[in-house]
Amino acid sequence: MTSLIDRRMGIFLAGLFVLTVAVPIGNLAFDGKVVPSYIVSLLGKYLCYALLAVALDMVWGFCGILSLGHGAFFALGGYAMGMHLMREIGDRGVYANPDLPDFMVFLSWDELPWFWMGFDNFWFASLMVMLVPGALAFLFGWFAFRSRVTGVYLSIITQAMTYALQLAFFRNEMGFGGNNGLTDFKDVLGFPIQSDATRAGLFVCTAIALALGLLIARAITTSKLGMILVCIRDAESRTRFMGYRVEGYKLFIFVVSAMMAGVAGALYTPQVGIINPGEFSPANSIEIVIWVALGGRGTLVGAALGAILVALAKTLFTGWFPEFWLFALGGLFILVTLFLPKGVLGLIEETFARKKKPAPALQEAKA
Amino acid sequence: MSVHLLLDGVNRSFDGYKAINDLSLAVDKGELRAVIGPNGAGKTTMMDIITGKTRPDSGGVWWNQTVDLTKIDEAGSARLGIGRKFQKPTVFETHSVEENIALSLKAERSVLATLFHRQTEAEAARITELLELVRLEGDRHRPAADLSHGQKQWLEIGMLLAQDPELLLVDEPAAGMTDAETMRTAELLRSLAGKHTVIVVEHDMDFVRALDCRVTVLHQGHVLTEGSLDHVSANPEVIEVYLGR
Amino acid sequence: MLFLRACLLALLLPMFAAPASAQTQDFDALVTSLPEGSYSARGAVVGAIALTGDPRAEAILTALLDGALGVIETTGQVVILAPAPADALAGTPLTDAEATSAERIRVNNGLRRDIRAALGILTLSDPDPAKRLAAADAAFRAPDAAQYELLDAAFQREENPAVKSRLAEARAVAILDGDFPDAEKREAIDVIADRGDADAQRILTPFAASEDPDIAEAAAAALASIEQSRMLWGQAQNIWYGLSLGSVLLLAAIGLAITFGVMGVINMAHGELVMLGAYTTYAVQETIRQNAPGLFDWSLLIAAPLAFLVAGAVGVAIERGIVRHLYGRALETLLATWGVSLILQQSVRSIFGPNNREVGNPSWMSGSFDVGQMTVTWNRLWILIFALAVFAVLLFVMKRTAVGLQMRAVTQNRPMAASMGIRTNWVDALTFGLGAGIAGLAGVALSQIDNVSPNLGQSYIVDSFMVVVFGGAGNIWGTLAGAFSLGIVNKFLEPYAGAVLAKIIVLVAIILFIQKRPRGLFAVKGRAVEG
Structure with missing residues (x-):
């Protein structure tokens, strides 16, 4: 049986651990001189993306379901957390209404809608962070997988799903702040959201969540169930004839993945300070796919790495020459699909393998 | 002996084309049966109907005279104990040979059971036994993709046996095998009969002869004739169908 | 008042069949009679002028509406004072002396309304069917019993079927507005109902509450049919x-x-x-x-x-x-x-x-x-x-x-x-x-x-x-x-x-x-x- 922590996972987790220790110390101990505060939040954001990429890799890399709607699960998780953060503002909003968030006062609503109930409790909100995306994924998957919608058809309807949600969240009547989304957060669990210590804390939480997410994903994909997922990816019909109910497996991994994406979104919202319907846009969801493709499909660690690389490149590019970012991203899509089917991780490991191979051959020759 | 599988007046058409036309067939428990027929005779569609991949337009398909096979899906038929080997070998290429067998082993197929599954010693022993039977023990850790065509055929037979099915549907097992391998396959299938019910679809007449069993000739989705190989090959209609006018 | 107009019209209507020269003469007589009589009598004259369809009518009526129509007391000559002073009938320019001697013909609000209606009607005899259609529409939207005769006359002589049906609707509106027998009114309601649009609905709605039960019933039925036709549209x-x-x-x-x-x-x-x-x-x-x-x-x-x-x-x-x-x-x-x-x-x-x-x-x-x-x-x-x-x-x-x-x-x-x-x-x-x-x-x-x-x-x-x-x-x-x-x-x-x-x-x-x-x-x- 394959071990839970193989070499690439070990290296990645070690690197992540170093980052988790070094970044907060570099920020807090040196008063932001070594690691500026905005860098802490930026890195935290990258790690959220990495967790999201791991979630997508579980369904796409292992089970072959190319979801173009994973941004929706991410955004739903983000909104669930955002709703809690809105409730924590209390009467410190512009309108100083103790019961209603500012945008509801602005829309002259009288009372909190029922679906906002309970979100003042952090633990309830945390539960919803996973339950809401999970429930949507269950509902969607239950219909889609049972009727054997596969391949590009599935991709297209997942895209339609996130698009429909985007349109819905744009509406003021939905009760999620419409166009502007949820923002102007003050505290998280009583800690001021803008303070360096809170930012560092959120960063550490995100790193831990990423590590846990990777381990869970790894545990699932190395189990017998994980092997069956690969069977489904490679020969779905054959898997059915072996007596496995394919739709159940797909549904399981889709829901787990959606929940993980929801957690990533929940950690994203407080670090970025805003969640709005733009997160639902189909373009965002496709971008997640390229993170995974770049890093290496079906490698988990590669997906996380890909997300960080693309996000870093985006930050640098948009800072240096903003108009070239889309060229770069577009080129990345083309180059990766044409020339890097195994992603960066696959390329690195192949290069290493090639360098090592001549050695035994030489020994054999001598013997 | 009781009837294990019964097809009763089955019809199925695709866009007006009658792939299966009033097909009736009964196979006894433990029987070894060869089904032959020219291309387009409906052999594959017949297997699709038995395994729940295709629903018949009319007619009944009965398992053990009690279970209606037209109401179940592929996975359901596999769980009942119907194993199928495809014409074109489909093994899971990225998995190792050993894993291919392990995944086929008869075991609880639910999501949670597989999530928390740990391989038992009995299972490990069974895997080794099967690998020895299909002569792939030396290749057990290689990815299935690396196997030759003939080896893939064997691996698939191994996977089929791992499922321990009551009924084996075997579609052209000899394709891509050497003569010696073909004979060994025939021998294996003969040895399975009795304990298992086996239906073999085949083109290779030498292979069918080696099976030494009752033969059903299918033509245009209908049973043309049934009997021993010598009996059916003496039938003028069969000769006409195979050789044309 | 209505009776008076009707009489005048009865007198004037045969003129349409009359030869052109006679018509011209009558037009001249009508214009010359403009400065005389009460406002309401002059209103009838204005309508009659419009009905002649004479090409000069529009300029004269517009001038009258703008208070730019005058009369030279001494000769009884009707003149247009603005923009260029000229004889209203002959079109010959006036001398400065003549222009200054002319007295403006006064109009009151009632007469102004008549003039506007008449100008609307005037286009009813325009050679361009599109303009006639627009005029009929305008008359339809502003119900006025006073226009009945004008509309009726226009309706009788109209030959373009599209314009004719629109005129029939406009006439029906005028009937509803005026003092006509119930039978005619019910007929009018049907004509309007056939039109079946929002305007028809707006016009008929008040009649559904009419004191006359027959009318109210007819209007209610018409409204129901309009509702349906509007839904279909x-x-x-x-x-x-x-x-x-x-x-x-x-x-x-x-x-x-x-x-x-x-x-x-x-x-x-x-x-x-x-x-x-x-x-x-x-x-x-x-x-x-x-x-x-x-x-x-x-x-x-x-x-x-x-x-x-x-x-x-x-x-x-x-x-x-x-x-x-x-x-x-x-x-x-x-x-x-x-x-x-x-x-x-x-x-x-x-x-x-x-x-x-x-x-x-x-x-x-x-x-x-x-x-x-x-x-x-x-x-x-x-x-x-x-x-x-x-x-x-x-x-x-x-x-x-x-x-x-x-x-x-x-x-x-x-x-x-x-x-x-x-x-x-x-x-x-x-x-x-x-x-x-x-x-x-x-x-x-x-x-x-x-x-x-x-x-x-x-x-x-x-x-x-x-x-x-x-x-x-x-x-x-x-x-x-x-x-x-x-x-x-x-x-x-x-x-x-x-x-x-x-x-x-x-x-x-x-x-x-x-x-x-x-x-x-x-x-x-x-x-x-x-x-």
Whole structure:
């Protein structure tokens, strides 16, 4: 049986651990001189993306379901957390209404809608962070997988799903702040959201969540169930004839993945300070796919790495020459699909393998 | 002996084309049966109907005279104990040979059971036994993709046996095998009969002869004739169908 | 008063049959009598003047309304004082002395109203039927029993059937306003009810509460029938809007029906090819504006082939450069073409800037016309025609030409087609180019109704995929049915749910529909696709 922590996972987790220790110390101990505060939040954001990429890799890399709607699960998780953060503002909003968030006062609503109930409790909100995306994924998957919608058809309807949600969240009547989304957060669990210590804390939480997410994903994909997922990816019909109910497996991994994406979104919202319907846009969801493709499909660690690389490149590019970012991203899509089917991780490991191979051959020759 | 599988007046058409036309067939428990027929005779569609991949337009398909096979899906038929080997070998290429067998082993197929599954010693022993039977023990850790065509055929037979099915549907097992391998396959299938019910679809007449069993000739989705190989090959209609006018 | 007018009219009416010279004489007499009598008597004269249909009447009545009509006391000569002083009847200019000696003919509010009505009626005898129609409409909208005789007279002599029926309605309104027998009024209600629109409803509503039970009943029945006819017209308008939206969807999706439906290639850059078509139109129009403004009305006809070529060429480049390396790997194709779409978007943004570009409507695409109670804009109608034409041509190419035959052969069995001597590479490129070129044509049409910006394509991509998937990939008839049914359903939902919610409902419905029929409305059946 394959071990839970193989070499690439070990290296990645070690690197992540170093980052988790070094970044907060570099920020807090040196008063932001070594690691500026905005860098802490930026890195935290990258790690959220990495967790999201791991979630997508579980369904796409292992089970072959190319979801173009994973941004929706991410955004739903983000909104669930955002709703809690809105409730924590209390009467410190512009309108100083103790019961209603500012945008509801602005829309002259009288009372909190029922679906906002309970979100003042952090633990309830945390539960919803996973339950809401999970429930949507269950509902969607239950219909889609049972009727054997596969391949590009599935991709297209997942895209339609996130698009429909985007349109819905744009509406003021939905009760999620419409166009502007949820923002102007003050505290998280009583800690001021803008303070360096809170930012560092959120960063550490995100790193831990990423590590846990990777381990869970790894545990699932190395189990017998994980092997069956690969069977489904490679020969779905054959898997059915072996007596496995394919739709159940797909549904399981889709829901787990959606929940993980929801957690990533929940950690994203407080670090970025805003969640709005733009997160639902189909373009965002496709971008997640390229993170995974770049890093290496079906490698988990590669997906996380890909997300960080693309996000870093985006930050640098948009800072240096903003108009070239889309060229770069577009080129990345083309180059990766044409020339890097195994992603960066696959390329690195192949290069290493090639360098090592001549050695035994030489020994054999001598013997 | 009781009837294990019964097809009763089955019809199925695709866009007006009658792939299966009033097909009736009964196979006894433990029987070894060869089904032959020219291309387009409906052999594959017949297997699709038995395994729940295709629903018949009319007619009944009965398992053990009690279970209606037209109401179940592929996975359901596999769980009942119907194993199928495809014409074109489909093994899971990225998995190792050993894993291919392990995944086929008869075991609880639910999501949670597989999530928390740990391989038992009995299972490990069974895997080794099967690998020895299909002569792939030396290749057990290689990815299935690396196997030759003939080896893939064997691996698939191994996977089929791992499922321990009551009924084996075997579609052209000899394709891509050497003569010696073909004979060994025939021998294996003969040895399975009795304990298992086996239906073999085949083109290779030498292979069918080696099976030494009752033969059903299918033509245009209908049973043309049934009997021993010598009996059916003496039938003028069969000769006409195979050789044309 | 009414009686008086009726008498006067009875006297005057035979004049219409009289010879021209006599009519002229009577006209002169009427005008000369204008300064005399009470205001109400002069009101009748004003009406009579209008009824003569004399070409001079309009200038005289307008002058009277503006207080620019005078009379020279000494001679009794009626004169127009402004803008150029002249004899009202002969048209000869006046001397300054004459002009200053003239006394203005006074008018009060009642008379002014009569004059305005008369001016309205005057157009009833205008030689241009369109103007007569407008005058009848004006009279219909402003019920006035005083106009009855004028309208009746105009009605009697009108020969154009459209104008005549409108006049009948206007006359009916006047009857309802006045003191007429119940039978006539009920008849009038029926005439108005037949019109069946919002105006008719507005006019009849007060009569439903009439004290006269007969009238009230007739009006209530008429209102009910109007309600129904309005509902029907409302449905018709919805269907039209739906067809219009459907034609837009069809245009956006039809190229996809080829690349995705026929070739099985997901081209996420399809929307950007549409955008390229729209920008080609923009470029053509800019060139025309600067060099040959007279050709502006031809701009779309010039842009269409160019857009086809530009988008088609880009499509061929995409196929040769990227897609052909990824055949059989649909998901990878999806990602790579998404990359292409980002690059195309940014290229256009870098060249033309991020803002909306102004693309004008040629004159033949501007404006609108009415059909019954619904309004049809010319640009929407032309786009519908254009979409159907593109569809027809495409159908012809696919089913009736050698190229189409080769395309179908290659998509159905590539190795077999290749072994029969078809150059599959060439056919692939051509098919993809055709789909892309049609996207360019769609861009020309969409530039007329949508903002031309680098994001144009993005807004259509989800919708057009929905159309193709809903209609059933591989079947261009399915795309046609899919586009129009989605368009119409969307527009029927909009009044109840609002535009955004309607769209969401349609999306969710399609998602659910695909679960039921994964291969779409017009699925290609058979064994081949079941595997």
